[in-house]
Amino acid sequence: xxxxxxxxxxxxxxxxxxxxxxxxxxxxxxxxxxxxxxxxxxxxxxxxxxxxxxxxxxxxxxxxxxxxxxxxxxxxxxxxxxxxxxxxxxxxxxxxxxxxxxxxxxxxxxxxxxxxxxxxxxxxxxxxxxxxxxxxxxxxxxxxxxxxxxxxxxxxxxxxxxxxxxxxxxxxxxxxxxxxxxxxxxxxxxxxxxxxxxxxxxxxxxxxxxxxxxxxxxxxxxxxxxxxxxxxxxxxxxxxxxxxxxxxxxxxxxxxxxxxxxxxxxxxxxxxxxxxxxxxxxxxxxxxxxxxxxxxxxxxxxxxxxxxxxxxxxxxxxxxxxxxxxxxxxxxxxxxxxxxxxxxxxxxxxxxxxxxxxxxxxxxxxxxxxxxxxxxxxxxxxxxxxxxxxxxxxxxxxxxxxxxxxxxxxxxxxxxxxxxxxxxxxxxxxxxxxxxxxxxxxxxxxxxxxxxxxxxxxxxxxxxxxxxxxxxxxxxxxxxxxxxxxxxxxxxxxxxxxxxxxxxxxxxxxxxxxxxxxxxxxxxxxxxxxxxxxxxxxxxxxxxxxxxxxxxxxxxxxxxxxxxxxxxxxxxxxxxxxxxxxxxxxxxxxxxxxxxxxxxxxxxxxxxxxxxxxxxxxxxxxxxxxxxxxxxxxxxxxxxxxxxxxxxxxxxxxxxxxxxxxxxxxxxxxxxxxxxxxxxxxxxxxxxxxxxxxxxxxxxxxxxxxxxxxxxxxxxxxxxxxxxxxxxxxxxxxxxxxxxxxxxxxxxxxxxxxxxxxxxxxxxxxxxxxxxxx
Numbered sequence: 001x002x003x004x005x006x007x008x009x010x011x012x013x014x015x016x017x018x019x020x021x022x023x024x025x026x027x028x029x030x031x032x033x034x035x036x037x038x039x040x041x042x043x044x045x046x047x048x049x050x051x052x053x054x055x056x057x058x059x060x061x062x063x064x065x066x067x068x069x070x071x072x073x074x075x076x077x078x079x080x081x082x083x084x085x086x087x088x089x090x091x092x093x094x095x096x097x098x099x100x101x102x103x104x105x106x107x108x109x110x111x112x113x114x115x116x117x118x119x120x121x122x123x124x125x126x127x128x129x130x131x132x133x134x135x136x137x138x139x140x141x142x143x144x145x146x147x148x149x150x151x152x153x154x155x156x157x158x159x160x161x162x163x164x165x166x167x168x169x170x171x172x173x174x175x176x177x178x179x180x181x182x183x184x185x186x187x188x189x190x191x192x193x194x195x196x197x198x199x200x201x202x203x204x205x206x207x208x209x210x211x212x213x214x215x216x217x218x219x220x221x222x223x224x225x226x227x228x229x230x231x232x233x234x235x236x237x238x239x240x241x242x243x244x245x246x247x248x249x250x251x252x253x254x255x256x257x258x259x260x261x262x263x264x265x266x267x268x269x270x271x272x273x274x275x276x277x278x279x280x281x282x283x284x285x286x287x288x289x290x291x292x293x294x295x296x297x298x299x300x301x302x303x304x305x306x307x308x309x310x311x312x313x314x315x316x317x318x319x320x321x322x323x324x325x326x327x328x329x330x331x332x333x334x335x336x337x338x339x340x341x342x343x344x345x346x347x348x349x350x351x352x353x354x355x356x357x358x359x360x361x362x363x364x365x366x367x368x369x370x371x372x373x374x375x376x377x378x379x380x381x382x383x384x385x386x387x388x389x390x391x392x393x394x395x396x397x398x399x400x401x402x403x404x405x406x407x408x409x410x411x412x413x414x415x416x417x418x419x420x421x422x423x424x425x426x427x428x429x430x431x432x433x434x435x436x437x438x439x440x441x442x443x444x445x446x447x448x449x450x451x452x453x454x455x456x457x458x459x460x461x462x463x464x465x466x467x468x469x470x471x472x473x474x475x476x477x478x479x480x481x482x483x484x485x486x487x488x489x490x491x492x493x494x495x496x497x498x499x500x501x502x503x504x505x506x507x508x509x510x511x512x513x514x515x516x517x518x519x520x521x522x523x524x525x526x527x528x529x530x531x532x533x534x535x536x537x538x539x540x541x542x543x544x545x546x547x548x549x550x551x552x553x554x555x556x557x558x559x560x561x562x563x564x565x566x567x568x569x570x571x572x573x574x575x576x577x578x579x580x581x582x583x584x585x586x587x588x589x590x591x592x593x594x595x596x597x598x599x600x601x602x603x604x605x606x607x608x609x610x611x612x613x614x615x616x617x618x619x620x621x622x623x624x625x626x627x628x629x630x631x632x633x634x635x636x637x638x639x640x641x642x643x644x645x646x647x648x649x650x651x652x653x654x655x656x657x658x659x660x661x662x663x664x665x666x667x668x669x670x671x672x673x674x675x676x677x678x679x680x681x682x683x684x685x686x687x688x689x690x691x692x693x694x695x696x697x698x699x700x701x702x703x704x705x706x707x708x709x710x711x712x713x714x715x716x717x718x719x720x721x722x723x724x725x726x727x728x729x730x731x732x733x734x735x736x737x738x739x740x741x742x743x744x745x746x747x748x749x750x751x752x753x754x755x756x757x758x759x760x761x762x763x764x765x766x767x768x769x770x771x772x773x774x
Contacts, residue, residue: 049510053091054490057374059499064510072098088223104486105516132466136439150444151178151382154495156545162386168528172419175389177445179425183716184346185372194596197502198371201587206231207367210329212240215339219248220630246686260313261623262723266609268352270308272300274323282361292604331367342721348607364590374500381498389422394556424717432460439466446475446635452708452719475637479741506568613711620725636697653761654679655693667731672707678731682761
């Protein structure tokens, strides 16, 4: 069949000017991706399925290559306007998860953690799960069973997680791993703007005159986003990077501010102090569009550059330089990520950035604004529709009487049945340890690696009387469970995600799941049926869930009502709010000068800097900070099984300054008040002498979270991953990296384990090439 002989699917048509495109191009871009006339696929019978990457919040477009047997076997970049044919190392290798030998294909069960897992039928696994849920709740109360969701799930599934917790389990204890991601930015955005999302699309970076990036290792965590940074630079924009490490993106900056971890609020207050003293504020904008300016102004003046320089460990002259560059630019943008958010002062750090943008009038214009870079694929969408402990669909507050009434009407339950707000993810761990929570269901998360203070987290998990985990690989958290239910990968179902711009994009199903595997949607609906509320979960798939989600969000700030699967296929993505089918979406906020507060103003907030929660001392004089690498993702449950990524970055390391006298590859023990671990030293002058960096993708004993502190931001409840007190010592040998867990009868996939025992660090923080291995 030639491409021209196909009848295009109506929802897949993307208008193309025939004078600008070769014959057959339109057909090639239609859904299904059959090669256009005179274009030939590498494999006869191959189909290209348009979708998006499963990893970070950029959500790059890609095609999954599907063979004539219906199996995914490769990937091609897609000319989506998010990524323009670019994919990062993770995106290129993502397809290998789908038919990986480590995939779970049968439920695993054991009645005690002293027993080995056994493969059982779905009937037996579900019966045991429901009986344990009922036993625990009858004995200890509804709130004795908790639920952890995930921000890499499709939005339809995150909606179901929140509904399942409140309607089927009837528990207040539900939270999700996005609690470890963007909640500080979310809280700050709500305080300042009364809306939780980035104010500008990525494309606005191409229009700016000054780009400030704070606490974001863009080159490794969001590699494809660098195209926007380079585009800004090509047209002459200044680049300012604020990071204690000279990352790849920092090396290219006009100004790199290597401030001491945990001092961001003092730094941004000082920038504002300079802006005020040099008359660079936009007083007309402040008078018309902001409240709280007088109080913020008075506080900022308490942070002159000399004082901030002493706190932050950077030259006072550099603070002045950054302030002038940002404020004098006709259009300036500020983007930040976990570096300033993963702190006990994370919300306040974000507010100081908002204060700077507001005071200079850099809000709500093309090339001028403020945003947060989302770590997880659905980090934005994952918190919008109800799996966060205090929120209901549409970002409604679960403690607001009117919001509760609206959702109860949609869900068909009495308001008295809807629980109030629960606690955050880390707080739930402590409730497990104390016995307040006795059972847990986990969906798409791996907290035993990803939460701080590993000994406490493991103790909390071990204290559960029953734990059921849904996943497609046996994660370290799943390996600690009583029941593991095998569910689909992202390529085996359809659904939507909202990326860091709040652009909702559509993922398409590329292949059927392996025999024995079910969708997360099916599992939650089946459990709900067995728990007696099946009528509230009568969904036959993602489309039906999405239709209810659209209704549940209608009229809220996070309005999806006008977004449909067909519109997403046609447009490539729509930014919410989108209240009606003829609404184009809202890529840029605040263009009319109004926020979502009733008075329409930006509510500026006073911020006082305070030191990190883990105090420095003679015993612990240095700062430990953690982060991601280009080859791996979050807890590594997916990427530590993919050969090319393991080859590039086989193990964690301790990045330290040459002044400490270590040789590259020499064992260095990093010690904090929680524990210690020994890594190969990566010796580089690209890090502050008083700082140690460790990537966090690996399990105990090499887990960075053996060392981190579980102090929380009092408002967002995000852990302080990015700064704790430590010391370094010489050691005899490096801790070994464990292989990822596998199901009974399986052997760890050998091709991904070749490099795991390599004792050397990478030659740079971005890993090594194959030829660099001895």
